[in-house]
Amino acid sequence: MKCDDCLNLLAEYIDGEVIAHEAEGISAHLIVCAGCSSEFESLTAEQEIFTRYDRELDISPGMWSAIQARTVTERRPVDSRPKFNLRSSLAGLFAVPRLGFAFSGGLAVVIIAVVVGALYLKMHQQTATPETVAGNHEPILRPVNKGGGAVPPVNPTASVEGPVGENASHRTTPKTAARLKKSDDPGVLFADVAYSDLTERDTAAHIQQAENLLRSIRSLQSSDDVGEIDVSYEKAMSQRLLSENQVLRRDAEAAGKFPAKELLGDLEPFLIDIANLPDKATPDKLRAIKDRVQKTEIVAALVSY
Amino acid sequence: MKRLAHELSLEGQPGAFAASLMNSSADLVARASSGDQEAFRLIFERYSRPVISFIYDLVSDRSLAEELTQETFVRAFRNLHALRHETKLSTWLFGIAKNVARESLRARARDSRRVELDDKSVLDLSDKAPVPVNQLLNKELNELIQRSLAMLDDDKRLVFTLKVFQQCSYEEIADITGFSISKLKTDLHRARSEMRRRISPYVRL
Numbered sequence: 001m002k003c004d005d006c007l008n009l010l011a012e013y014i015d016g017e018v019i020a021h022e023a024e025g026i027s028a029h030l031i032v033c034a035g036c037s038s039e040f041e042s043l044t045a046e047q048e049i050f051t052r053y054d055r056e057l058d059i060s061p062g063m064w065s066a067i068q069a070r071t072v073t074e075r076r077p078v079d080s081r082p083k084f085n086l087r088s089s090l091a092g093l094f095a096v097p098r099l100g101f102a103f104s105g106g107l108a109v110v111i112i113a114v115v116v117g118a119l120y121l122k123m124h125q126q127t128a129t130p131e132t133v134a135g136n137h138e139p140i141l142r143p144v145n146k147g148g149g150a151v152p153p154v155n156p157t158a159s160v161e162g163p164v165g166e167n168a169s170h171r172t173t174p175k176t177a178a179r180l181k182k183s184d185d186p187g188v189l190f191a192d193v194a195y196s197d198l199t200e201r202d203t204a205a206h207i208q209q210a211e212n213l214l215r216s217i218r219s220l221q222s223s224d225d226v227g228e229i230d231v232s233y234e235k236a237m238s239q240r241l242l243s244e245n246q247v248l249r250r251d252a253e254a255a256g257k258f259p260a261k262e263l264l265g266d267l268e269p270f271l272i273d274i275a276n277l278p279d280k281a282t283p284d285k286l287r288a289i290k291d292r293v294q295k296t297e298i299v300a301a302l303v304s305y
Numbered sequence: 306m307k308r309l310a311h312e313l314s315l316e317g318q319p320g321a322f323a324a325s326l327m328n329s330s331a332d333l334v335a336r337a338s339s340g341d342q343e344a345f346r347l348i349f350e351r352y353s354r355p356v357i358s359f360i361y362d363l364v365s366d367r368s369l370a371e372e373l374t375q376e377t378f379v380r381a382f383r384n385l386h387a388l389r390h391e392t393k394l395s396t397w398l399f400g401i402a403k404n405v406a407r408e409s410l411r412a413r414a415r416d417s418r419r420v421e422l423d424d425k426s427v428l429d430l431s432d433k434a435p436v437p438v439n440q441l442l443n444k445e446l447n448e449l450i451q452r453s454l455a456m457l458d459d460d461k462r463l464v465f466t467l468k469v470f471q472q473c474s475y476e477e478i479a480d481i482t483g484f485s486i487s488k489l490k491t492d493l494h495r496a497r498s499e500m501r502r503r504i505s506p507y508v509r510l
Contacts, residue, residue, distance in 0.1 A: 011493075011494065011497060012490075015468065016474075017474065017475055046497075046500075046501060046504075047469070049446070049450075049504070049508060050450065050469050050470065052443070052446060053446070053447060053450045053451075053470070054443060054447055055358055055361050055362075055447070055451070056447070057354075057357050057358060057361055057367065057370065059353045059354060059357065060371065063353070063371060063374065063375055064346060064349055064353075066375055067349065067375055067378045067379055067382070068342065068346075070375075070379045071342075071345070071379060071382045071383075072342070199329075202393075205474070240472070247329055247330075250329065251329050254329075
């Protein structure tokens with residue numbers, strides 16, 4: 001990767017908004033290029049400054065009371081709306097003499113069209129073999145590359161079900177998943193099925209952020225001669241991820257997605273430990289977490305999700 | 306706190322407080338939209354802080370931010386039935402908050418409360434050389450960021466706040482603002498440059 005390309009994408013890289021192969025290119029470039037690496041550090045430092053921004057805002061206890069007072073009279077917002085009653089609506093329409101005949105005629109035509117259409121679709125589906133369906137839809141989960149080209153296809157089952165031994169560059173990141181072809185794609189039905197579960201997508205995004213956090217912790221210098229290390233950014237990030245993790249883990253459990261539940265359960269102690277670090281962590285505290293990250297291979301588990 | 310978090314997450318026996326945290330947004334929305342005030346209170350507890358921070362960043366006025374946060378949640382309650390299943394609750398709330406804040410900003414357009422950088426009464430750092438961020442008092446840093454933010458134009462401030470402070474993805478920002486991805490990327494890039502330009506005389510990066 002050239003420096004210009006790297007610098008153009010650096011802010012997006014820090015925001016986690018680049019696709020997998022771009023991220024790999026940038027990571028590799030940052031290792032060898034001092035100039036871009038320095039720019040990366042100053043952007044990260046800038047980000048940390050904004051993390052320290054404290055608006056000193058409090059949620060006053062009176063705020064909820066005021067909201068409650070304003071909403072309590074509207075207790076059942078759904079129920080308070082006039083309910084649609086099919087029977088009375090139809091009766092109303094037929095009761096209008098001028099529309100009665102026209103409407104019933106129109107309704108009959110619509111019903112016939114629906115029945116004929118359903119029969120036609122049923123017959124059409126029966127003629128399609130599983131092979132032809134699979135053949136037609138093989139490339140549907142191909143994420144669209146920013147540059148207009150296509151990146152390698154992704155197995156929809158694998159991306160939903162969890163661990164697979166695929167190449168990291170083929171992994172569907174939440175960002176790439178979101179860039180899936182929209183409704184003009186012939187395979188949109190399969191894509192929709194694969195990603196209809198928003199919790200799954202949230203989980204994938206969450207896991208990627210956690211992965212970045214643990215990588216960041218792992219790369220912090222923690223030798224005794226360094227002194228205290230500022231981990232306020234990582235700490236804030238971990239606090240946010242922790243509450244998200246608890247909700248997602250519960251959702252995964254409720255949905256019977258046990259691999260995801262287990263992974264999130266394994267991740268949680270790390271998030272708790274990082275969230276509870278002081279803003280200036282001592283090297284030994286940091287080292288203890290790093291050692292556990294290393295020993296449990298949690299990053300590898302997150303990557304393979 | 307540490308013990309509580311540990312109990313919440315590791316033992317698999319969450320208590321009542323944990324159960325409230327574990328309520329998924331979808332469950333809460335379903336319950337709240339059928340009139341369950343307790344579910345709506347949990348939504349308020351979960352999202353009131355990000356919403357008030359977001360509004361404050363847009364209007365730069367503490368009491369107005371409180372008032373508009375209240376209005377945001379009242380509107381949210383009234384329109385919960387309109388929340389589409391696929392829409393993320395936080396994205397939806399930020400969308401309402403943005404509308405509420407913008408309406409308010411329009412209403413007081415003539416009485417602009419933007420703080421000018423040369424207003425010495427708020428912060429007087431202009432005669433000092435840039436210092437490392439750790440040497441800057443929190444109060445000074447907060448004021449510096451707030452003032453720099455207030456100097457951005459509305460679109461840039463909106464995008465910058467959602468990305469940098471609320472950590473929304475580009476797609477979420479596009480949903481909240483209605484901007485195209487390319488516009489929000491451009492605005493974000495320019496907002497970052499402006500913020501850097503305003504902060505760098507005071508803080509050494």
